[in-house]
Amino acid sequence: MTDQLAPYDSDPPAPGLRSMSWMVDKFDVSARALRFYEYKGLISPLRDGVRRRFTPADVDRLREILRLKSCGATLDEIYALQQVRVAGEPAAIRAAERALAETLAPRARQRFADASAQLDALGEWRGELGLSARAGQSGEAA
Numbered sequence: 758m759t760d761q762l763a764p765y766d767s768d769p770p771a772p773g774l775r776s777m778s779w780m781v782d783k784f785d786v787s788a789r790a791l792r793f794y795e796y797k798g799l800i801s802p803l804r805d806g807v808r809r810r811f812t813p814a815d816v817d818r819l820r821e822i823l824r825l826k827s828c829g830a831t832l833d834e835i836y837a838l839q840q841v842r843v844a845g846e847p848a849a850i851r852a853a854e855r856a857l858a859e860t861l862a863p864r865a866r867q868r869f870a871d872a873s874a875q876l877d878a879l880g881e882w883r884g885e886l887g888l889s890a891r892a893g894q895s896g897e898a899a
Contacts, residue, residue: 774803774810784819794822797832799839829864830857 777788794800795809800818802809811819818839825835834857841853883889 771810774812775816776811777809780811780816780819783816784823786819786823791819794819794832797836799832799836825857829861829868834860 775783777791780786780791781788791800791802791809795802799822800811800815802811802815804810822832822835825838826832830838838853838857841849
């Protein structure tokens with residue numbers, strides 16, 4: 758069954774709770790991804806039979822999951838940070854956040870260097886083909 762045809766969102770959720778389809782639409786994430794995040798312990802939606810109902814805390818956690826993933830964090834790293842936050846010790850939370858940020862910075866720099874090398878190689882090849890060295894310039898043949 759595809760995510761779009763899922764029958765579990767036909768009834769509106771209780772006030773303050775969000776449906777699976779709302780989460781999918783709001784965050785442009787698949788229902789499968791939401792179920793996987795639940796499986797990994799990153800979000801904990803309530804259950805109404807087979808329907809998942811997402812609390813405001815789930816919405817906030819998903820927003821953070823997506824932000825940290827966009828920074829290059831793994832789901833295991835995100836889970837570990839969430840566990841520190843659950844413990845609630847402000848100094849430990851700040852230390853864990855800083856450590857994760859320091860871990861992610863070199864990864865981002867490496868991805869940038871890899872992408873730059875890939876663009877350089879593509880530019881050389883395009884030049885050999887008689888195309889503009891910069892991909893995507895207007896006015897060139899497709």
